Amino acid sequence: MTERTRIILMLAPAFLLLGGVFFSALGLTLLRSFRYMPVIGLTEPDLAAYATILASPGFLGSLGLSLWIAAVSTLTSAGLALAAALLLRQTFPGRRLIGFLFQLNLTVPHVVGAIGILYLFSQSGAFARLAYAGGLIGGPAEFPALVHDPFAVGIILQYVWKEVPFIGLILLANMQAIGEDHEATARSLGATRWQAFTHVLLPMLMPGLIAASALVFAFAFGAYEIPLLLGANAPEALPVLAYRSYTDVDLAARPEAMAMAMIIALIGGAMVLVYARFARPMGRGRHAG
Amino acid sequence: MGETPLPAGILIMLRSLAAFLLMSTAAFADTADGEALKAMSWDQILEEARGDTVNWFMWGGADNINQYVSDYIGGILKAEYDITLNRVSIADTVDVVNIVLTEKEAGVTDAGTVDLIWINGENFRSMKQADLVFCGYTDALPNNALVNWGNPAIANDFGVPVDGCEVPWNTAQFAFAYDSALVAEPPRSMADLLDWIKTNPGRFTYPAPPDFTGSAFVRHVFLYAAGGADALLGLFDQAKFDVAAAKTWAILNEIEPFLWREGQTYPNTVVQMNELFANGEVAFTFNYDPAQFGLAVQAGTYPDTTRSFGLNDGTIGNTNYTLIPFNSPNKAAAMVVQNLLLSGEAQLEKAKPEVWGAAPAIEISRTSDTVQAGFAAIEGHPSVVPAEELAKAALPELQADWLTAIEAGWRASVGN
Amino acid sequence: MRGNALRLFAGLALALWLVLPLVPLAIWSVAHGWRFPDLLPQQWSGNAWAYAFSPGSGVLESLGLTVFIATATTVLAALVGVPAGRALGLHEFRGKGIVTLILIAPAIVPGIAVALGLHGVFLRLGLTGTVGGVILAHLIPVIPYMTLIMASVFSSFDTDVEAQARSLGARPVQVFIHVTLPAILPGLMTGALFAFLVSWSQYLLTLSIGGGRVQTLPLTLFTFATSGRNDVTGAIAILYILPGVLILLFTARHLTGRNQSLAARVGA
Structure with missing residues (x-):
């Protein structure tokens, strides 16, 4: 052989x-988004579904909301994860415990986190009760609306909760691989701590951070059940809108749902490229692609 | 370089995967042919149903109802009819309509996944319009004799004629709940309620339509604005709609600044509103099924001081049903389930407040003496307004086309 | 000294934030009502747990089914991912870049983008509403992770050991079981844990392909979470995170040392 x-x-x-399952499903979605469904007599592919959704304020609102959720969640998670990884790199009491909690967090499904966030941050949730007990608010209505709210704060909090440990663990592993020699050299050449961090460590961490952020962005953009639990009724996150259009009893909405799925796939695909560009190459030493 | 590690393993895997997949698709149709069933006697149907499994898709968010269905109904089915009941919990009935619709579109005509659905209203209309329902068999059920089909509120599901396509399960009438420890005397008419809302800012809200319950609340305002239901019965009438709708939107927009969060947002679902009520954020909640108030008090969700009431101008009543999809492969067993659900004993069991507290869909006078005595002995839950009291002022449900128009109009004129 | 105190404080805040969302879930699971403004429930109750463990509720059945699906998905993904990972980790070949892209895309492209089309494909194959169909769907996001992790494992794998074993007369299967497998086992465990967790937390793919018939724990949890039964929701949520925690504790020794974190393998 x-x-x-x-x-x-x-x-x-x-x-x-993957070809049989993933790519055939994507292919079918693409065909149907062009309104090509011979079964029900649609044999002339066209772009009507895309034209409809792109002209619909509902779709544009949902797209904007999902982009906002994904961008803010990713940036916040990446920033906090960097800080957490820098913290965990040092020795201090309780470090092992936090390291364990980081891994524990990875095993908790997003739905559970979302329900926990709901119970914590709703206007009658744990924090509102603490605020009431502390005399800060006179009733639930005075507590800021953090879930089911127009700025999707609850959704973003949930992603930050889940993704800080995810990115943090990746960064920690990278820091371990990089070692402290480079920074030590920089320090011995007169760089301040901050300079050593920004000029030496950060650039070396950047590819890993960007790759991990691409994963987080794609997830936060495309997740369905979290915005369903924590989102406001309008606008809905794009995946919620897409699935609702797909399950609409009016079959005419299906091609639009497929077109939305393709747009989500497109953004996901862009994240695949970002990830592949920055992730550590596989194989022995040489860059893979 | 190494040998490829797993050529044999891959082969075995693919083979067993294929076998596994084939095994799980082995849904051979046994009683998918509904026409054949209609020609059979009930005893033959019972015989056909033996050993089958019924996949009953129903809203699964109430543990009491789940237990009644799985334990009580499921227990009798297994012991007496050798039928396995598989209760499939769903968050929203429209998902099931979609499953059957998609199956039909894909040509799955005798091996559908759904055998029975708990349903009413718009979902029934959608299924009937798309020819997704097994119809014309209800006379074959022995317990069908207990149903008063002469009652238009049973013979029509949200104005759509049932036509032997559904079997009634429960009747329900819309009611409001409040905490008697916080509100001494609740408003008893729609006019008083609207005044109350304006004098108590931030203490009232309603779920945004198309939420089932929120939509029902808006219909109450619609009927109030129209001066009663009489003129609106029957087919949709655009001219009548426009007049009543304009008044309705004016009323709802007038109270909007006095609602929870100043009306800038509405709860998505009745559950969110219930949560607001449980925590004292709003003073009222409401439900199509007043038994839910009692269940929520039992579960500790609502305070013990919760009480409920109807409106003097009347509240809307409806019936909910079970339905067999056209492509169910276990129609005989599903019919046996429906028949059991209609029995006096099963209706009595679920009428007990500690079980569910649901009002019966059968005529109690047609049941046995024991069952009648059982119904007479039921003491209602203090938080649940008795069905008889609500029934004194009942409003009929509008036809589904009105509903759709009202929901669309609300989105355009109020909830934007 | 001040730096230490600061670090400790930041560490505490971080630890608190990591466990905080789980606290109300645990409390709710033993509460009989817990209304504003009570900081703790006024009445406690085991009802939610009693319901979760009662046979009629189907929660335990659901737990078993979820474990089965996640395990089957993991085993299948390992059978597919180990050889693929070996190809990517040990070999350089033309088109490797595009091959890698194709193999990782399914994990990154959101499930909603494929779920709708997949539903159409599986409907025609009679796979909707079946456990087999759900497992196949779960393989989409799982295989890429398994492949990536195994590729990283094989990239530091020494094939000379295999060659030596073969030169001593071992047959390929023996070589794999006695030489290759022990060497890749720690990495494989990481991959398996990851695969299990990805399948374990699927909601949308199970909902759309299973059509409600395949009632995994997240679906049951979701039904209660959206019906306002916070006590039952809390109990199911705790049940839902337990297996992951147990597996983590069980595999912790495989994850220590050089391959400390499971995420580290995937990211970069």
């Missing part, structure tokens, strides 16, 4: 499964 054959054989099962 040649090496080439072996490689093909090793890759074939994964390709067949």
Whole structure:
């Protein structure tokens, strides 16, 4: 067996499964978004579904909201994760515990986190009760609206809760791989701590941080159940709108749902490219792609 | 370089995967042919149903109702009819309509996933319009004799004729709940309620339509604005709608600044409003099924001092049903379930406040003496307004086309 | 000294933030009503747990089903991901970049983008509403993670050991079981944990492909969370996070040392 054959054989099962399931599903979605559904007599593909949604304020509002959620969640998570990783790199009492909690957090499903955030931050939730007990507010209505709110604060809080440990662990692993020698060298050459961080460590961490952020952005943009639990009734996050259009009893809404799915896929695809560009190359030393 | 590690493993995996997938699709149709069933006697149907499983899709957010269905109904089905009841919890009935619709579109005509649905209103209309329902068999159920089909509120589901496509399960009438420890004397008419809202800013809200309950509240305002339901019964009438709708939107926009969060946002669902009520953020909640108030007090969600009432101008009543989709492969067993649900004993059990407190869909006078005595002995939950009291002022449900127009109009004129 | 205190404070705040959302869930699960402005419930009750463990509620059944689906998905993903990871980790070949892209895309592209089309495909294959269909759907986000993690494992794998074993007369299967597998096991455990968790937390793919018939724990949880039963929701939520925590504790020794974090393998 040649090496080439072996490689093909090793890759074939994964390709067949993902091709059969993932790419065929995407393909069908694409066809249907062009309103190509021979079963119900639509045989002339067109762009009507895209034209409809792009002209609809509901869709644009949802797209904007989802982009806002994804951008703010990603930036906040990345910033806090960087701070947390820098903290956890040092020795102090309780570090091991926090390291464990970081990993523990990864095992908690997003839905559970969302419900927890709801119970914490709603206007009659735990924080509102503390504020009331402390005399800061006179009733639930005076507590700021942080869930089911127009700025999606609750949704963003949930993502930050889940993604800070995710990005943080990636950064910690990278820091471990980088070691402290580079910074030490910079310090010995007269750089301040801050300079050593911004000029030496941060640039070396950046590719990993960007790759991890791409994963977080794609997830926060495309998740369905979290905005469903924590979002306001209008505008809805794009995935919620897409799924609702798909399950609308009016079949005419389906191509629009498919078009929205394609737009979500497109943004997801862009994140794939960002990830692939910045993630550590696989294989031995050489850059993979 | 190494040998490929797993060529044999891959083969085994693909083979067992294929076997597994085939196994799980083995949904051979046994009683999918509804026409054949209609020609059978009830005993033959019972025989056909033996050993089958019924997949009953129903809203699953109330543990008492779940337990009644899984334990009480499921227990009898297993013991007496050798039928397995698989209660499938769903968050929203429209999801089930979509499953059946999508199956029909894909040509799945005798191996559908759904055997029974708890349903009414718009979802029933959608299913009937799209020909997704198994119809014309209800006379075959022995307990159908207990149902008073002469009652238009049972023979019509939100104005859509039932036509033997559904079997009634519960009757319900809209009621309001309040905490008697906070509100001494609640407003008893729509006019008084609207005044109360304006004098107590921030203490009232309603879920944004198309939420089922929020939409029902808006219809109460609509009927009030129209001066009663009589003129609006029957088919949709654009001219009548326009007149009543203009008044309705004026009323709702007038109270909007006095609502919770100054009306800038509305709860998405009745559940969010219930949560606001439970925590004292708003003074009222309301529900199509007053038994829910009693269940919520039992669960500790609402304070014990919760009480409920109807309006003097009347509240809307409806009936909810069970329905068999056209492509259910277990129609015989689903019919047996429906028949059991209609029995005097099963209706009595769920009428008990500690079980559910749901009002029966059958005529109690047609049941056995024991069952009648059982119904007479029921002491209602103090938080639940008795059905008889609500029934003194009942309003009919409007036809589904009115509902759609009202919901669309609300979104355009009020909730924007 | 001041730096230490600051670090300790930041660490405490971080630890608190990490566990905080789980606290009300735990309290709710044993509360009988818990209304504003009570900081703690006035009445406690085991009703929610009793309901969760009662046979009629189907919660335990749901738990078992979720474990089964996640386990089956993990095993299948390992069977597919180990060879693929080996190809990517050990070999350089033309088109590797595009191959890598294709293999990671399904994990990054959001589930909603494929769920709608997948539903159409599976409907025609009779796979909707079946456990098999749900497992196949879960493989979409799981295989890429498994492949990536195994690729990173194999990139530091020494094939000479295999060659030596073969030169001593070992058959391929023996080589794999006695040489390759022990060497990649810690990484494989990381990958398996990750695969299990990704399948474990799927909501939308299970909802759309399972059509409600395949009632995994997140679906049950969601039904109660959206019906205002916070006590039952709390109990199910705690049940839902327990297996993950147990697996983490169980595999902790595999995750220590050089491969400390499971996320580290994936990100970069």
